Amino acid sequence: MSPPEPRLKLLHISKRYPSVVANDDVSLSVMPGEIHAILGENGAGKSTLMKIIYGAVKADSGEMLWDGRQVTIANPAQARKLGIGMVFQHFSLFETLSVVENIALVLDEPFDLAGLAIRVKEVSERYGLPLDPHRRVHSLSVGERQRVEIVRCLLQDPKLLILDEPTSVLTPQAVQKLFETLRRLASEGVSILYISHKLHEIKSLCDSATIMRGGKVTGDAIPRDETPATLARMMIGRELPVCEAPPYHGPVHPVLQVERLSLASDDPFGTSLHNVSLTVNAGEIVGIAGISGNGQAELLAALSGETTVDREAVWLAGEAIGHLDAGRRRDRGLVFVPEERLGRGAVPALPLDRNALLTGHRQGMKRWGLVAFAKAQAFAEQCIARFDVRCSGPGAAARSLSGGNLQKFIVGREIMLAPKLMIVAQPTWGVDVGASAFLRQTLLDLSRTGVAILVISEELEELFEISDRIAVLAAGRLSAPQPREQADAESVGLQMAGLFNEGNAAETGHAPA
Amino acid sequence: MLDYLPLILAGTLAAATPLIFAGLGELVAERSGVINLGVEGMMLIGAIAGFAAAAETGHGVAIGLPAGALAGAAAAAVFGFFALSLAANQAACGLALTIFGIGLSAFIGQHYVSYSLPGLQPIAIPLLSDIPLLGPALFKQDWVVYLSLVAFALVAWTLAKTRLGLLLKAVGEAPDAAHAIGYPVIAIRYGAVIFGGAMAGIAGAYLSTVYTPLWVQNMSAGRGWIAVALVVFATWKPTRLMLGAYLFGFVTILQFHAQGLGIEVPVQLLAALPYLATIVVLVLISRDRKLLQLNLPASLGKPFLP
Numbered sequence: 001m002s003p004p005e006p007r008l009k010l011l012h013i014s015k016r017y018p019s020v021v022a023n024d025d026v027s028l029s030v031m032p033g034e035i036h037a038i039l040g041e042n043g044a045g046k047s048t049l050m051k052i053i054y055g056a057v058k059a060d061s062g063e064m065l066w067d068g069r070q071v072t073i074a075n076p077a078q079a080r081k082l083g084i085g086m087v088f089q090h091f092s093l094f095e096t097l098s099v100v101e102n103i104a105l106v107l108d109e110p111f112d113l114a115g116l117a118i119r120v121k122e123v124s125e126r127y128g129l130p131l132d133p134h135r136r137v138h139s140l141s142v143g144e145r146q147r148v149e150i151v152r153c154l155l156q157d158p159k160l161l162i163l164d165e166p167t168s169v170l171t172p173q174a175v176q177k178l179f180e181t182l183r184r185l186a187s188e189g190v191s192i193l194y195i196s197h198k199l200h201e202i203k204s205l206c207d208s209a210t211i212m213r214g215g216k217v218t219g220d221a222i223p224r225d226e227t228p229a230t231l232a233r234m235m236i237g238r239e240l241p242v243c244e245a246p247p248y249h250g251p252v253h254p255v256l257q258v259e260r261l262s263l264a265s266d267d268p269f270g271t272s273l274h275n276v277s278l279t280v281n282a283g284e285i286v287g288i289a290g291i292s293g294n295g296q297a298e299l300l301a302a303l304s305g306e307t308t309v310d311r312e313a314v315w316l317a318g319e320a321i322g323h324l325d326a327g328r329r330r331d332r333g334l335v336f337v338p339e340e341r342l343g344r345g346a347v348p349a350l351p352l353d354r355n356a357l358l359t360g361h362r363q364g365m366k367r368w369g370l371v372a373f374a375k376a377q378a379f380a381e382q383c384i385a386r387f388d389v390r391c392s393g394p395g396a397a398a399r400s401l402s403g404g405n406l407q408k409f410i411v412g413r414e415i416m417l418a419p420k421l422m423i424v425a426q427p428t429w430g431v432d433v434g435a436s437a438f439l440r441q442t443l444l445d446l447s448r449t450g451v452a453i454l455v456i457s458e459e460l461e462e463l464f465e466i467s468d469r470i471a472v473l474a475a476g477r478l479s480a481p482q483p484r485e486q487a488d489a490e491s492v493g494l495q496m497a498g499l500f501n502e503g504n505a506a507e508t509g510h511a512p513a
Numbered sequence: 514m515l516d517y518l519p520l521i522l523a524g525t526l527a528a529a530t531p532l533i534f535a536g537l538g539e540l541v542a543e544r545s546g547v548i549n550l551g552v553e554g555m556m557l558i559g560a561i562a563g564f565a566a567a568a569e570t571g572h573g574v575a576i577g578l579p580a581g582a583l584a585g586a587a588a589a590a591v592f593g594f595f596a597l598s599l600a601a602n603q604a605a606c607g608l609a610l611t612i613f614g615i616g617l618s619a620f621i622g623q624h625y626v627s628y629s630l631p632g633l634q635p636i637a638i639p640l641l642s643d644i645p646l647l648g649p650a651l652f653k654q655d656w657v658v659y660l661s662l663v664a665f666a667l668v669a670w671t672l673a674k675t676r677l678g679l680l681l682k683a684v685g686e687a688p689d690a691a692h693a694i695g696y697p698v699i700a701i702r703y704g705a706v707i708f709g710g711a712m713a714g715i716a717g718a719y720l721s722t723v724y725t726p727l728w729v730q731n732m733s734a735g736r737g738w739i740a741v742a743l744v745v746f747a748t749w750k751p752t753r754l755m756l757g758a759y760l761f762g763f764v765t766i767l768q769f770h771a772q773g774l775g776i777e778v779p780v781q782l783l784a785a786l787p788y789l790a791t792i793v794v795l796v797l798i799s800r801d802r803k804l805l806q807l808n809l810p811a812s813l814g815k816p817f818l819p
Contacts, residue, residue: 056693076695092690094683096807101679106694111676268803 005068007032007191008053008160013062015048022048023059024215030160035182035192037202037223039235040212041432042403046195049212050162053193054086055079080106085153086162093145095138095269099131103152124151127181138269142291143174150181161185162193167201171291172460172493179205197235197433199228211235232433241437243465248283248448255421255452256280256303256334257315261322263302271295273302276478278471280421280452285443286481287467288456290496295476296456300425303454304336305329317420330359333420337411339429341403345410348399352391353380355398356413363417379416387412388438404435411439421452428462440466460489474498521766522650526658527724529755529762531556531716531733533661535740536747536754537668538712543744544672545705546685546812550607551592553737554614555710556717559585561618561625563718564728568628577630577722578657578715585714586707588614593706597699600816611737619730630726633657657719664712669751681705685810688817698817713737739791746795748808753798761791 006029015023022045030036038046051057053064055073064071066082073079079086093102100117107116117133124131129147137145146166153161163182167175182192182205194206202209203223211219211234219234232240256279263273273295280286290296301307303314305326314322321329326336338344346355353376357365365375380394389409391401398406407427414422427443428436444466447453456473457463463470464484471481472495479495535552542549549555563581570576588610596606633655642652672678680701684691688698720732739761747753764787772783799805 055695076693080695088693092687092693094686094690095811096686097679097682104676105679105683105691105696266802268806 004031006030006065007034007067008193009065009068010049010053011063011065013049013052013059013064015045015052015057015059021215023052026062026212026215026217028210028217028220030191030193032159032191033186033189034208035186035194035206037206037209038193038195038212039197039199039202039209039231041197041236042430043214043432044212044235045215046212047164050086050164050193050195053079053160054084054162077108080108080156083157083159084162085156085158085160086164087146087149087153087166088164093137093148096136098134098136099140099148100133102137102148103133103155106152107155119155120151123154127151127154127184128177129181142293143170146170146178150178154185158190160191160193162195164195165197166194167196167198171496172489173497174493175201199231199235202231203228213237236433241434243437243440243444245444245466245468246448248450250283250448250450252281252283254279254315255282255317256454258303259313259315261299261302261309261313263298263307263309265295265298270298271476273298273476276473276476278454278478278481280454282420282450282452283447284468285447285453285455285466287463287470288454288473288478289460289463289470289492290456290458290473292458294474294496294498296425296473298476299473299478300336300338300423300456303423304334304338330417331362333418335359335414335417335419335422337407337414337422337424337427339425341406341410342399346398346406349397351395351397352384352389352401352409353377353394355409356380356383356394360413360417379413383409383412383416386416387442402432402435403429404431404439407431407439408435408442411442415442415446419451421454422446423454423456425456426458427455428457428459436462460492464489472496517770519646519650521763521770522647523653524766524769525759525762526651526654527762528765529758530658530661531719531724531736532740532743532758532761533665533755534716534719535713535737536743536758537664537751538709538716539740540744540747540749540751540754541668541672541681541712542705542709543813544681544685544749544810545702546688546810546815546817547593547596547702547706548603548607548741548814549589549592549596549610549706549709550604550741551588551610551614551737552607552709552713552740553733553735554611555585555588555713556720556733556737556740557614557618557731558588559714559717560721560732561621561717561728562714564625564628564630564721565621567630567722568625573631574633574657574718574722578718581714581718581722582711583714585717586711589707589710589713590703592710593703596816597702597706600818603814603816615731622728622730625728626730628728630722632726633723655723657723665751665755672751682810685812688812688815692817692819698819702817713740716740735788739788742792743795746792746799748799748804749810750808757791757795760794761787764790 009029011027013023013026026049040046048057052059055075055078100113100120103120104111104113104116120131120133129151131147131151166178186192196202206223209221209223210217211221213235229240258276258278261273261276265272271294276299302309305324308325309322311320311323316332316334321332342348356379357376360379365372377394387408390405427439443453467484469481469483470487470492472479472492474496475498535556539549539552559581562584563577566580567573567577592606592610595601596603635653635655638652642648684698684701692698717733721728743754743757747757768783768786772780
């Protein structure tokens with residue numbers, strides 16, 4: 001008997017874009033029933049490679065073998081016919097359609113919603129991914145949406161399932177459930193390509209791994225035999241940087257106080273806030289964990305002043321500021337780093353010195369109401385030097401910077417305004433490992449100078465690294481913050497699933513006993 | 514007043530018919546994420562094409578409506594080339610199409626200014642048309658009016674019950690996602706836009722060959738704009754669109770009769786009444802912002818670049 005053919009074999013795949021080489025001579029193979037990790041940082045070329053396999057992007061050169069036969073996949077429909085299913089990082093779901101309608105759209109079969117709904121229920125229950133086929137997608141939690149994507153793939157009897165960063169939006173418990181499902185699929189002979197940059201997940205789940213950096217394969221490994229440190233070396237080319245949290249010795253007094261803040265969202269897809277109370281003291285970082293869409297956007301708007309609320313609901317250093325707009329709050333020493341860097345944190349087409357003006361004009365960049373451009377430029381230059389922003393200078397357009405460097409510039413700009421309170425949303429979203437460590441250390445150092453910092457993030461590990469206290473925002477309600485030493489991923493994960501209030505156990509699919 | 518009712522109702526159905534065709538077409542286009550402000554222009558192009566075809570061949574409406582549909586579809590295809598293939602601004606392209614349609618129809622129409630066409634005889638539906646009062650009003654109409662009801666049923670059924678309808682919604686909702694799962698977004702949008710053009714063309718041809726079977730410059734008189742407004746205020750739902758169209762038709766006929774009765778109100782004001790009443794009522798029923806947002810095709814007006 002001959003050795004089994006790999007399900008999928010890639011040989012020397014290359015893909016060039018005008019400015020970057022996304023994939024350079026990439027080869028890998030996946031056996032039937034194998035869970036194979038593609039490990040790499042943001043921008044390492046993982047997603048491009050998967051899109052090539054799925055037929056959404058065409059490779060410049062290279063070959064693809066499917067069950068030993070050479071194939072060219074021209075489009076996703078053809079990939080699906082071969083038995084390739086893909087769960088996207090940014091979901092490809094239609095919000096206003098129901099679950100079963102979303103699934104019907106990708107199936108090549110006679111249109112029968114009623115019959116399909118029954119099958120959706122069957123398959124979702126068989127694999128422990130409970131779903132109501134008739135709910136509209138916009139009313140689902142992010143974890144449930146991912147189930148829709150997975151069930152959608154499963155209904156096509158895939159031989160190869162590609163998952164692109166599937167756990168970035170899941171609670172730790174939901175991740176465990178997903179892993180069970182994936183192991184079960186693998187035991188039934190489905191090959192799985194698992195894309196991630198989370199080392200411990202890959203170690204616990206995957207049979208083998210291909211590690212990519214800068215579009216090239218830098219190594220193959222059996223994750224079980226490696227340590228996170230050795231994997232990290234292959235992934236980023238050096239040791240994983242660690243942050244240090246020195247103790248704080250300054251005076252402790254409340255800087256931000258939120259008192260019974262309730263806010264009805266006027267977006268039909270939004271979440272209303274219920275009775276949110278919170279205190280952030282000088283010299284500490286408070287982290288708010290939770291999955292986006294649980295009121296994060298609404299809370300941030302209410303705190304930054306983009307939405308004004310009751311005067312007495314938000315206090316800054318003893319002053320009621322709930323009724324003030326964003327500009328007036330900034331005048332009083334509140335700074336805000338939004339999640340969207342391009343378009344909200346910075347104007348993409350404007351150079352950095354003009355972007356510095358957006359919030360920095362309070363630092364004497366005007367004279368007689370006119371802009372003092374020389375001062376803005378000096379400010380931008382100083383920010384670039386102090387926060388290690390890699391760019392061509394203060395004249396570089398914001399959109400020309402990488403995510404990490406632009407984030408360093410925006411955070412730096414706000415720090416230079418000498419704030420009393422800094423509010424940061426997803427500080428390291430889409431930022432590479434090196435810049436992430438730098439940003440986290442910067443926030444830690446800033447807090448130790450007596451600034452109060454509130455961080456809202458989906459990355460639990462990040463919050464555990466930098467926060468002094470951690471609270472969870474779920475379904476518009478905020479849990480009481482716990483000191484980091486007393487919090488653990490397990491309990492925070494349960495709170496993220498909404499278990500600290502009655503009912504609403506949708507995320508894990510289990511009601512509390 | 515009761516004597517007038519059958520007359521008014523009968524007129525309502527006919528007056529609403531062009532709005533139904535044009536509105537349903539625009540509704541389909543907007544469901545796919547394309548807002549075509551050229552409805553007024555496409556109606557006029559359809560009107561003159563239908564009128565010219567009917568007048569030159571002597572076959573009347575039977576040739577006029579298809580000719581109008583073809584001309585409207587061709588105009589929509591030109592719009593599609595700019596707005597879809599070249600991803601130009603949809604609002605600007607639509608406005609340009611309207612201005613172009615007004616000019617083109619006036620230019621071709623010069624030759625037909627003194628012409629008139631025979632129009633259509635109503636067809637009485639046996640039994641139903643014998644119902645007292647309402648029977649002759651609702652079931653003694655020309656066949657294009659019945660066709661508009663068939664068109665409504667087809668569009669409503671397609672949108673609600675078929676894969677094609679789902680696909681249209683999906684493309685209008687999230688073209689990137691539709692592209693990612695392998696659907697030809699641009700081709701689907703072309704189809705929807707051209708369907709919208711054909712329907713606007715039929716609406717125009719109905720005006721010029723049946724409703725007032727003679728050529729008058731700019732004879733659509735803003736009905737294309739009302740159709741665009743109807744679609745939005747109907748929150749992209751065919752049933753509500755029908756209600757809006759009939760309301761417009763009803764007030765149109767009502768004010769005609771009011772003029773005939775010699776009510777002491779300036780004629781211009783009365784003539785503006787249907788437009789005003791339709792908009793006011795639609796604004797009132799679509800005040801619910803959540804309803805609007807839930808049904809709004811999320812990508813409406815945004816060009817798609819694969």
